[in-house]
Amino acid sequence: MNDQATTVLAIGTKKGLWLATSRNRRSWTLSDPLFLMQEVPGVGIDTRGGRTRILVGTRSEHWGPSVVHSDDLGATWTEPERGSIGFDSDDGAALERIWQIQPDSEGRPGVVWAGCEPISVWKSTDGGEHFELNRGLWDHPHRSEWGAGYGGAAAHTVLPSPADDSIHVAMSTGGVYRSVDGGTSWEPRNRGISAYFLPDPQPEFGQCVHKIARDAGNPRHLYAQNHHGVYATPDAGDTWTSIAEGLPSDFGFVMLSHPRRPGTAWVIPLKADGERIPPDGELAVHRTDDGGGSWSRLHRGLPTREYNAVLRDAAAVDAADPVGVYFGTRGGSVYASADEGESFVEVASHLPDVLTVRAAVVAD
Amino acid sequence: MDSVSVLIPTLLRPLVEGRSEVVLPADAPMTVGGLLDRLSEGRPLLERRIRDETGALRRYVNIYVGGEDVRRLELLDTPVEPGDTVMVIQSVAGG
Numbered sequence: 001m002n003d004q005a006t007t008v009l010a011i012g013t014k015k016g017l018w019l020a021t022s023r024n025r026r027s028w029t030l031s032d033p034l035f036l037m038q039e040v041p042g043v044g045i046d047t048r049g050g051r052t053r054i055l056v057g058t059r060s061e062h063w064g065p066s067v068v069h070s071d072d073l074g075a076t077w078t079e080p081e082r083g084s085i086g087f088d089s090d091d092g093a094a095l096e097r098i099w100q101i102q103p104d105s106e107g108r109p110g111v112v113w114a115g116c117e118p119i120s121v122w123k124s125t126d127g128g129e130h131f132e133l134n135r136g137l138w139d140h141p142h143r144s145e146w147g148a149g150y151g152g153a154a155a156h157t158v159l160p161s162p163a164d165d166s167i168h169v170a171m172s173t174g175g176v177y178r179s180v181d182g183g184t185s186w187e188p189r190n191r192g193i194s195a196y197f198l199p200d201p202q203p204e205f206g207q208c209v210h211k212i213a214r215d216a217g218n219p220r221h222l223y224a225q226n227h228h229g230v231y232a233t234p235d236a237g238d239t240w241t242s243i244a245e246g247l248p249s250d251f252g253f254v255m256l257s258h259p260r261r262p263g264t265a266w267v268i269p270l271k272a273d274g275e276r277i278p279p280d281g282e283l284a285v286h287r288t289d290d291g292g293g294s295w296s297r298l299h300r301g302l303p304t305r306e307y308n309a310v311l312r313d314a315a316a317v318d319a320a321d322p323v324g325v326y327f328g329t330r331g332g333s334v335y336a337s338a339d340e341g342e343s344f345v346e347v348a349s350h351l352p353d354v355l356t357v358r359a360a361v362v363a364d
Numbered sequence: 365m366d367s368v369s370v371l372i373p374t375l376l377r378p379l380v381e382g383r384s385e386v387v388l389p390a391d392a393p394m395t396v397g398g399l400l401d402r403l404s405e406g407r408p409l410l411e412r413r414i415r416d417e418t419g420a421l422r423r424y425v426n427i428y429v430g431g432e433d434v435r436r437l438e439l440l441d442t443p444v445e446p447g448d449t450v451m452v453i454q455s456v457a458g459g
Contacts, residue, residue, distance in 0.1 A: 062424045062454040063375070063413040082408045087417045094416035 005361045012040030012356035019074045025338035028347045044101030045360040052362045055128045057098025085131045099154045105162035117154035146174035163219040175207035189237030211255040211312045217262020225255040232292045243292025248279040253312035259319045263291040268310045277307045285341045301344035318359040328354025366391045371451045379410040390446045397440035424455045
Protein backbone atom coordinates (compact mmCIF):
# COMPACT_ATOMS: atom_id res chain seq x y z
CA MET A 1 0.00 0.00 0.00
CA ASN A 2 1.14 3.55 -0.74
CA ASP A 3 2.33 4.96 2.59
CA GLN A 4 1.41 8.44 1.45
CA ALA A 5 -2.26 7.58 1.10
CA THR A 6 -4.70 8.26 3.87
CA THR A 7 -7.22 5.69 4.99
CA VAL A 8 -10.42 7.02 6.51
CA LEU A 9 -12.47 4.80 8.79
CA ALA A 10 -16.03 5.93 9.50
CA ILE A 11 -17.46 4.55 12.73
CA GLY A 12 -21.21 4.85 13.16
CA THR A 13 -22.49 4.22 16.66
CA LYS A 14 -25.63 4.28 18.73
CA LYS A 15 -24.84 7.85 19.66
CA GLY A 16 -22.83 9.55 16.94
CA LEU A 17 -20.18 9.22 14.25
CA TRP A 18 -16.42 9.18 14.59
CA LEU A 19 -13.89 9.39 11.78
CA ALA A 20 -10.48 7.79 12.20
CA THR A 21 -7.63 8.44 9.80
CA SER A 22 -4.29 6.75 9.30
CA ARG A 23 -1.31 6.82 6.95
CA ASN A 24 -0.27 3.28 7.66
CA ARG A 25 -3.46 1.66 9.03
CA ARG A 26 -1.61 0.86 12.25
CA SER A 27 -1.64 4.15 14.12
CA TRP A 28 -4.91 6.05 13.96
CA THR A 29 -6.16 9.51 14.79
CA LEU A 30 -9.72 9.66 16.03
CA SER A 31 -11.93 12.69 15.42
CA ASP A 32 -14.20 14.34 17.91
CA PRO A 33 -17.74 12.94 17.80
CA LEU A 34 -20.07 14.08 15.08
CA PHE A 35 -23.88 13.98 15.22
CA LEU A 36 -23.88 13.30 18.94
CA MET A 37 -27.17 11.92 20.26
CA GLN A 38 -27.96 10.60 16.81
CA GLU A 39 -27.80 6.94 15.96
CA VAL A 40 -25.67 6.25 12.87
CA PRO A 41 -26.65 2.81 11.54
CA GLY A 42 -25.60 3.33 7.91
CA VAL A 43 -22.49 4.83 6.31
CA GLY A 44 -21.20 4.71 2.75
CA ILE A 45 -17.91 6.03 1.43
CA ASP A 46 -18.04 6.70 -2.30
CA THR A 47 -14.60 7.19 -3.86
CA ARG A 48 -15.68 6.93 -7.47
CA GLY A 49 -14.83 9.62 -9.97
CA GLY A 50 -11.93 11.04 -7.98
CA ARG A 51 -14.18 12.42 -5.24
CA THR A 52 -14.55 11.10 -1.72
CA ARG A 53 -18.10 11.47 -0.49
CA ILE A 54 -19.04 10.19 2.96
CA LEU A 55 -22.76 9.44 3.16
CA VAL A 56 -24.22 9.04 6.61
CA GLY A 57 -27.62 7.75 7.62
CA THR A 58 -28.58 9.32 10.92
CA ARG A 59 -31.54 8.82 13.20
CA SER A 60 -32.59 11.05 16.03
CA GLU A 61 -35.05 9.61 18.53
CA HIS A 62 -36.75 12.99 18.46
CA TRP A 63 -36.40 14.31 14.94
CA GLY A 64 -36.31 11.16 12.83
CA PRO A 65 -33.93 9.77 10.21
CA SER A 66 -31.97 11.60 7.55
CA VAL A 67 -29.09 11.22 5.10
CA VAL A 68 -26.29 13.75 5.14
CA HIS A 69 -23.11 13.85 3.11
CA SER A 70 -19.67 15.39 3.23
CA ASP A 71 -17.27 15.93 0.34
CA ASP A 72 -14.45 17.20 2.56
CA LEU A 73 -13.85 14.25 4.88
CA GLY A 74 -16.28 15.47 7.49
CA ALA A 75 -15.29 19.13 7.76
CA THR A 76 -18.73 20.22 6.52
CA TRP A 77 -21.98 18.35 5.99
CA THR A 78 -24.96 18.86 3.70
CA GLU A 79 -28.51 17.74 4.37
CA PRO A 80 -31.00 18.13 1.52
CA GLU A 81 -33.87 20.23 2.90
CA ARG A 82 -36.61 17.93 1.71
CA GLY A 83 -34.68 14.85 2.72
CA SER A 84 -32.83 12.32 0.61
CA ILE A 85 -35.13 9.40 1.41
CA GLY A 86 -38.82 9.72 2.08
CA PHE A 87 -42.03 7.93 1.24
CA ASP A 88 -44.81 9.62 -0.67
CA SER A 89 -47.78 10.55 1.46
CA ASP A 90 -49.94 7.90 -0.22
CA ASP A 91 -47.44 5.10 0.51
CA GLY A 92 -48.77 5.00 4.06
CA ALA A 93 -45.32 4.53 5.54
CA ALA A 94 -42.63 6.59 7.18
CA LEU A 95 -38.88 6.04 7.02
CA GLU A 96 -37.59 4.66 10.29
CA ARG A 97 -33.91 3.92 9.77
CA ILE A 98 -31.27 3.83 7.03
CA TRP A 99 -29.50 0.51 7.47
CA GLN A 100 -27.29 0.50 4.40
CA ILE A 101 -25.79 3.01 1.98
CA GLN A 102 -24.11 1.20 -0.88
CA PRO A 103 -22.38 2.98 -3.76
CA ASP A 104 -22.75 0.99 -7.00
CA SER A 105 -19.80 -0.06 -9.17
CA GLU A 106 -17.46 2.13 -11.23
CA GLY A 107 -19.53 1.45 -14.31
CA ARG A 108 -22.57 3.17 -12.80
CA PRO A 109 -21.26 6.53 -11.62
CA GLY A 110 -23.64 8.42 -9.38
CA VAL A 111 -25.72 5.39 -8.52
CA VAL A 112 -26.04 4.75 -4.80
CA TRP A 113 -28.39 2.26 -3.16
CA ALA A 114 -29.96 2.39 0.27
CA GLY A 115 -31.57 -0.36 2.30
CA CYS A 116 -34.03 0.84 4.88
CA GLU A 117 -36.56 0.14 7.58
CA PRO A 118 -39.42 -0.46 6.92
CA ILE A 119 -38.21 -3.06 4.42
CA SER A 120 -37.45 -1.01 1.33
CA VAL A 121 -34.72 -0.40 -1.20
CA TRP A 122 -33.96 3.01 -2.65
CA LYS A 123 -31.85 4.15 -5.60
CA SER A 124 -30.07 7.43 -6.14
CA THR A 125 -28.58 8.51 -9.45
CA ASP A 126 -27.08 11.75 -8.12
CA GLY A 127 -24.49 10.43 -5.71
CA GLY A 128 -26.86 9.92 -2.79
CA GLU A 129 -28.53 13.31 -2.57
CA HIS A 130 -31.98 12.09 -3.62
CA PHE A 131 -33.30 8.53 -3.65
CA GLU A 132 -36.31 6.93 -5.36
CA LEU A 133 -38.21 4.07 -3.79
CA ASN A 134 -37.80 0.75 -5.60
CA ARG A 135 -41.44 0.00 -6.35
CA GLY A 136 -40.79 -3.55 -7.48
CA LEU A 137 -39.77 -4.63 -4.00
CA TRP A 138 -42.12 -2.28 -2.15
CA ASP A 139 -45.13 -3.68 -4.02
CA HIS A 140 -43.94 -7.30 -3.77
CA PRO A 141 -46.77 -9.71 -2.89
CA HIS A 142 -44.64 -11.25 -0.13
CA ARG A 143 -44.43 -7.95 1.75
CA SER A 144 -47.20 -8.69 4.21
CA GLU A 145 -45.41 -11.91 5.23
CA TRP A 146 -42.01 -10.38 5.87
CA GLY A 147 -41.30 -9.98 9.56
CA ALA A 148 -39.16 -8.04 11.95
CA GLY A 149 -36.09 -9.31 13.70
CA TYR A 150 -35.04 -7.83 17.02
CA GLY A 151 -33.45 -4.83 15.33
CA GLY A 152 -36.47 -4.02 13.19
CA ALA A 153 -37.77 -5.03 9.76
CA ALA A 154 -35.21 -3.84 7.28
CA ALA A 155 -33.55 -4.39 3.96
CA HIS A 156 -30.10 -4.33 5.51
CA THR A 157 -27.90 -5.33 2.58
CA VAL A 158 -28.05 -4.25 -1.06
CA LEU A 159 -25.55 -5.81 -3.47
CA PRO A 160 -25.68 -4.62 -7.08
CA SER A 161 -23.63 -6.84 -9.36
CA PRO A 162 -20.80 -5.16 -11.24
CA ALA A 163 -21.22 -7.70 -14.05
CA ASP A 164 -24.85 -7.33 -15.06
CA ASP A 165 -28.22 -5.91 -14.02
CA SER A 166 -28.73 -8.29 -11.13
CA ILE A 167 -29.12 -7.05 -7.57
CA HIS A 168 -29.31 -9.05 -4.36
CA VAL A 169 -31.10 -7.73 -1.31
CA ALA A 170 -31.00 -9.31 2.13
CA MET A 171 -33.75 -8.56 4.60
CA SER A 172 -34.51 -9.57 8.15
CA THR A 173 -36.71 -11.33 8.21
CA GLY A 174 -37.54 -12.34 4.69
CA GLY A 175 -34.30 -13.72 3.36
CA VAL A 176 -32.46 -13.07 0.11
CA TYR A 177 -34.25 -11.62 -2.89
CA ARG A 178 -32.75 -11.23 -6.36
CA SER A 179 -33.60 -9.01 -9.26
CA VAL A 180 -32.12 -9.76 -12.68
CA ASP A 181 -33.60 -6.70 -14.35
CA GLY A 182 -32.07 -3.83 -12.41
CA GLY A 183 -34.70 -3.88 -9.68
CA THR A 184 -37.93 -4.03 -11.67
CA SER A 185 -38.92 -7.46 -10.37
CA TRP A 186 -37.73 -9.59 -7.45
CA GLU A 187 -37.75 -13.28 -6.57
CA PRO A 188 -36.76 -14.99 -3.31
CA ARG A 189 -33.51 -16.95 -3.53
CA ASN A 190 -33.19 -19.00 -0.34
CA ARG A 191 -33.16 -22.64 -1.40
CA GLY A 192 -30.91 -24.54 0.97
CA ILE A 193 -30.97 -21.91 3.73
CA SER A 194 -32.58 -23.16 6.92
CA ALA A 195 -35.10 -21.21 8.95
CA TYR A 196 -35.11 -23.45 12.02
CA PHE A 197 -37.36 -20.99 13.87
CA LEU A 198 -40.26 -21.55 11.47
CA PRO A 199 -42.64 -24.53 11.31
CA ASP A 200 -41.31 -25.27 7.82
CA PRO A 201 -37.53 -25.00 8.17
CA GLN A 202 -37.00 -24.78 4.40
CA PRO A 203 -39.45 -22.08 3.29
CA GLU A 204 -39.26 -20.21 0.00
CA PHE A 205 -38.69 -17.03 2.00
CA GLY A 206 -38.76 -15.89 5.61
CA GLN A 207 -35.18 -16.73 6.52
CA CYS A 208 -33.32 -14.45 8.88
CA VAL A 209 -30.28 -13.62 6.82
CA HIS A 210 -27.85 -11.40 8.70
CA LYS A 211 -25.45 -10.37 5.95
CA ILE A 212 -24.48 -11.34 2.42
CA ALA A 213 -21.35 -10.57 0.42
CA ARG A 214 -20.39 -11.04 -3.22
CA ASP A 215 -17.23 -12.89 -4.27
CA ALA A 216 -14.66 -10.83 -6.09
CA GLY A 217 -13.85 -13.41 -8.74
CA ASN A 218 -17.28 -14.61 -9.67
CA PRO A 219 -20.17 -12.18 -9.24
CA ARG A 220 -22.58 -15.14 -9.19
CA HIS A 221 -20.83 -16.52 -6.12
CA LEU A 222 -22.13 -15.10 -2.85
CA TYR A 223 -21.69 -15.80 0.85
CA ALA A 224 -24.32 -15.51 3.58
CA GLN A 225 -24.20 -15.37 7.35
CA ASN A 226 -27.58 -16.35 8.67
CA HIS A 227 -29.26 -16.54 12.03
CA HIS A 228 -27.54 -19.89 12.41
CA GLY A 229 -25.97 -21.05 9.21
CA VAL A 230 -23.09 -19.91 7.03
CA TYR A 231 -23.67 -20.52 3.34
CA ALA A 232 -22.31 -20.00 -0.13
CA THR A 233 -24.01 -20.06 -3.50
CA PRO A 234 -22.29 -20.68 -6.85
CA ASP A 235 -25.31 -19.65 -8.93
CA ALA A 236 -26.40 -16.21 -7.75
CA GLY A 237 -28.61 -17.64 -5.03
CA ASP A 238 -30.42 -20.41 -6.90
CA THR A 239 -28.93 -22.90 -4.45
CA TRP A 240 -27.09 -22.40 -1.17
CA THR A 241 -24.91 -24.94 0.65
CA SER A 242 -23.39 -24.78 4.10
CA ILE A 243 -19.79 -23.66 4.52
CA ALA A 244 -19.99 -23.63 8.33
CA GLU A 245 -17.79 -26.67 8.88
CA GLY A 246 -14.60 -25.63 10.62
CA LEU A 247 -16.13 -22.61 12.35
CA PRO A 248 -16.66 -22.64 16.14
CA SER A 249 -20.23 -21.47 15.63
CA ASP A 250 -22.51 -21.03 12.66
CA PHE A 251 -24.07 -17.94 14.23
CA GLY A 252 -22.92 -14.37 13.71
CA PHE A 253 -23.85 -11.19 11.98
CA VAL A 254 -20.86 -10.36 9.79
CA MET A 255 -19.96 -11.50 6.28
CA LEU A 256 -17.19 -9.79 4.33
CA SER A 257 -15.62 -10.67 0.99
CA HIS A 258 -12.28 -9.72 -0.50
CA PRO A 259 -12.53 -6.91 -3.07
CA ARG A 260 -10.25 -8.70 -5.56
CA ARG A 261 -9.22 -12.21 -4.56
CA PRO A 262 -11.73 -14.97 -5.35
CA GLY A 263 -12.66 -17.32 -2.54
CA THR A 264 -11.65 -15.08 0.37
CA ALA A 265 -14.23 -14.07 2.97
CA TRP A 266 -14.36 -13.25 6.67
CA VAL A 267 -16.89 -13.97 9.43
CA ILE A 268 -16.93 -13.20 13.15
CA PRO A 269 -18.68 -16.11 14.89
CA LEU A 270 -20.78 -15.68 18.00
CA LYS A 271 -22.18 -18.36 20.24
CA ALA A 272 -25.95 -18.40 20.06
CA ASP A 273 -28.78 -18.39 20.71
CA GLY A 274 -28.37 -18.41 24.42
CA GLU A 275 -25.20 -16.34 24.77
CA ARG A 276 -24.50 -14.16 21.74
CA ILE A 277 -20.90 -13.55 22.67
CA PRO A 278 -17.68 -14.71 20.99
CA PRO A 279 -17.32 -18.44 21.68
CA ASP A 280 -15.90 -18.86 25.20
CA GLY A 281 -15.46 -15.08 25.30
CA GLU A 282 -12.55 -15.31 22.86
CA LEU A 283 -12.96 -12.80 20.08
CA ALA A 284 -11.64 -13.91 16.70
CA VAL A 285 -12.13 -13.30 13.03
CA HIS A 286 -12.27 -16.33 10.76
CA ARG A 287 -11.11 -16.19 7.16
CA THR A 288 -11.53 -18.59 4.31
CA ASP A 289 -9.33 -18.47 1.24
CA ASP A 290 -11.03 -21.34 -0.55
CA GLY A 291 -14.64 -20.27 -0.75
CA GLY A 292 -15.59 -21.72 2.61
CA GLY A 293 -13.87 -25.08 2.34
CA SER A 294 -11.67 -24.28 5.33
CA TRP A 295 -11.31 -21.46 7.86
CA SER A 296 -8.40 -19.86 9.70
CA ARG A 297 -8.88 -18.38 13.17
CA LEU A 298 -7.31 -14.92 13.38
CA HIS A 299 -6.98 -13.15 16.72
CA ARG A 300 -3.53 -11.58 17.04
CA GLY A 301 -3.96 -8.15 18.62
CA LEU A 302 -7.50 -8.80 19.77
CA PRO A 303 -8.39 -8.89 23.48
CA THR A 304 -8.24 -12.25 25.21
CA ARG A 305 -11.67 -11.67 26.73
CA GLU A 306 -14.53 -9.96 24.93
CA TYR A 307 -18.18 -10.34 25.78
CA ASN A 308 -19.70 -8.00 23.24
CA ALA A 309 -21.24 -8.91 19.92
CA VAL A 310 -20.23 -7.53 16.53
CA LEU A 311 -23.29 -6.41 14.61
CA ARG A 312 -24.04 -7.08 10.96
CA ASP A 313 -22.81 -3.82 9.51
CA ALA A 314 -20.07 -3.18 12.05
CA ALA A 315 -17.39 -4.74 9.85
CA ALA A 316 -15.86 -3.74 6.55
CA VAL A 317 -12.89 -4.09 4.26
CA ASP A 318 -11.02 -1.43 2.34
CA ALA A 319 -9.71 -1.75 -1.21
CA ALA A 320 -6.01 -1.44 -0.44
CA ASP A 321 -3.36 -4.09 -1.05
CA PRO A 322 -3.14 -5.93 1.27
CA VAL A 323 -6.76 -5.49 2.20
CA GLY A 324 -7.63 -3.83 5.50
CA VAL A 325 -10.22 -5.48 7.73
CA TYR A 326 -12.16 -3.44 10.28
CA PHE A 327 -14.80 -4.14 12.88
CA GLY A 328 -16.35 -2.68 16.01
CA THR A 329 -18.14 -4.18 18.97
CA ARG A 330 -21.24 -3.30 20.93
CA GLY A 331 -18.81 -2.42 23.70
CA GLY A 332 -17.43 0.43 21.63
CA SER A 333 -14.08 -1.05 20.66
CA VAL A 334 -12.91 -0.76 17.06
CA TYR A 335 -10.14 -2.86 15.53
CA ALA A 336 -8.21 -2.55 12.28
CA SER A 337 -6.06 -5.01 10.41
CA ALA A 338 -3.67 -3.88 7.70
CA ASP A 339 -2.86 -7.45 6.69
CA GLU A 340 -6.15 -9.10 5.80
CA GLY A 341 -6.90 -10.11 9.38
CA GLU A 342 -3.56 -11.65 10.37
CA SER A 343 -3.14 -9.03 13.11
CA PHE A 344 -5.21 -6.20 14.54
CA VAL A 345 -4.67 -2.90 16.33
CA GLU A 346 -7.23 -1.11 18.46
CA VAL A 347 -8.41 2.07 16.75
CA ALA A 348 -10.81 3.23 19.45
CA SER A 349 -12.34 2.03 22.69
CA HIS A 350 -15.20 3.02 24.96
CA LEU A 351 -17.31 4.42 22.16
CA PRO A 352 -21.07 3.81 22.17
CA ASP A 353 -22.29 0.57 20.54
CA VAL A 354 -20.70 0.33 17.11
CA LEU A 355 -23.41 -0.12 14.46
CA THR A 356 -21.44 0.33 11.25
CA VAL A 357 -17.90 0.83 9.99
CA ARG A 358 -16.70 1.70 6.50
CA ALA A 359 -13.14 2.31 5.33
CA ALA A 360 -11.61 3.73 2.19
CA VAL A 361 -8.25 4.89 0.94
CA VAL A 362 -8.70 8.50 -0.06
CA ALA A 363 -6.77 10.91 -2.19
CA ASP A 364 -4.69 13.47 -0.33
CA MET B 365 -55.16 39.03 19.43
CA ASP B 366 -54.90 37.84 15.85
CA SER B 367 -51.80 35.74 16.18
CA VAL B 368 -50.49 32.51 17.68
CA SER B 369 -47.12 32.25 19.36
CA VAL B 370 -45.13 29.06 18.72
CA LEU B 371 -42.27 28.37 21.14
CA ILE B 372 -39.39 26.53 19.47
CA PRO B 373 -37.02 24.16 21.30
CA THR B 374 -33.32 24.95 21.25
CA LEU B 375 -32.38 22.17 18.85
CA LEU B 376 -34.84 23.38 16.21
CA ARG B 377 -34.03 27.08 16.43
CA PRO B 378 -31.40 26.95 13.65
CA LEU B 379 -34.30 26.05 11.35
CA VAL B 380 -36.29 29.19 12.27
CA GLU B 381 -33.54 31.73 11.87
CA GLY B 382 -32.34 31.18 15.43
CA ARG B 383 -35.56 32.37 17.05
CA SER B 384 -37.06 30.92 20.21
CA GLU B 385 -40.54 32.06 19.24
CA VAL B 386 -42.34 32.33 15.94
CA VAL B 387 -45.50 34.43 15.83
CA LEU B 388 -47.92 33.39 13.13
CA PRO B 389 -50.97 35.39 12.05
CA ALA B 390 -54.23 33.78 13.13
CA ASP B 391 -57.40 35.68 12.57
CA ALA B 392 -59.56 32.58 12.94
CA PRO B 393 -59.44 29.27 14.82
CA MET B 394 -57.34 26.53 13.26
CA THR B 395 -55.97 23.14 14.19
CA VAL B 396 -52.49 22.22 15.40
CA GLY B 397 -51.99 20.49 12.05
CA GLY B 398 -52.93 23.66 10.22
CA LEU B 399 -50.63 25.67 12.44
CA LEU B 400 -47.73 23.31 11.67
CA ASP B 401 -48.51 23.67 7.96
CA ARG B 402 -48.07 27.42 8.27
CA LEU B 403 -45.00 27.12 10.48
CA SER B 404 -43.35 24.82 7.96
CA GLU B 405 -44.03 26.92 4.86
CA GLY B 406 -40.63 27.44 3.26
CA ARG B 407 -39.07 25.30 5.99
CA PRO B 408 -39.22 21.69 4.75
CA LEU B 409 -36.45 20.60 7.11
CA LEU B 410 -38.44 21.83 10.10
CA GLU B 411 -41.47 19.94 8.85
CA ARG B 412 -39.46 16.71 8.63
CA ARG B 413 -38.20 17.13 12.18
CA ILE B 414 -41.70 17.48 13.66
CA ARG B 415 -43.84 15.22 11.46
CA ASP B 416 -43.04 12.13 9.41
CA GLU B 417 -44.04 11.52 5.78
CA THR B 418 -47.49 10.31 6.78
CA GLY B 419 -48.12 13.63 8.49
CA ALA B 420 -48.00 12.06 11.96
CA LEU B 421 -46.40 13.87 14.85
CA ARG B 422 -43.08 12.19 15.60
CA ARG B 423 -43.29 9.92 18.61
CA TYR B 424 -40.92 11.89 20.83
CA VAL B 425 -42.03 15.37 19.84
CA ASN B 426 -44.60 16.88 22.16
CA ILE B 427 -46.87 19.83 21.43
CA TYR B 428 -48.73 21.75 24.09
CA VAL B 429 -51.59 24.16 23.43
CA GLY B 430 -52.32 26.43 26.34
CA GLY B 431 -50.24 24.11 28.50
CA GLU B 432 -52.13 20.96 27.50
CA ASP B 433 -50.47 18.04 25.72
CA VAL B 434 -52.20 17.56 22.37
CA ARG B 435 -51.84 13.80 22.81
CA ARG B 436 -54.39 14.13 25.60
CA LEU B 437 -56.58 16.28 23.40
CA GLU B 438 -57.26 15.76 19.73
CA LEU B 439 -53.65 15.45 18.57
CA LEU B 440 -53.16 17.36 15.33
CA ASP B 441 -56.89 18.14 15.21
CA THR B 442 -56.63 20.02 18.52
CA PRO B 443 -58.06 23.51 17.98
CA VAL B 444 -55.83 26.56 18.30
CA GLU B 445 -57.41 29.92 19.03
CA PRO B 446 -55.99 33.32 18.21
CA GLY B 447 -53.93 34.39 21.21
CA ASP B 448 -52.89 30.87 22.15
CA THR B 449 -49.32 29.89 22.92
CA VAL B 450 -48.20 26.60 21.37
CA MET B 451 -45.06 24.88 22.68
CA VAL B 452 -43.01 22.38 20.67
CA ILE B 453 -40.85 20.33 23.04
CA GLN B 454 -38.75 17.24 22.58
CA SER B 455 -39.83 14.59 25.06
CA VAL B 456 -37.61 12.51 27.28
CA ALA B 457 -36.01 9.98 24.94
CA GLY B 458 -32.62 8.53 24.19
CA GLY B 459 -30.18 6.76 26.47
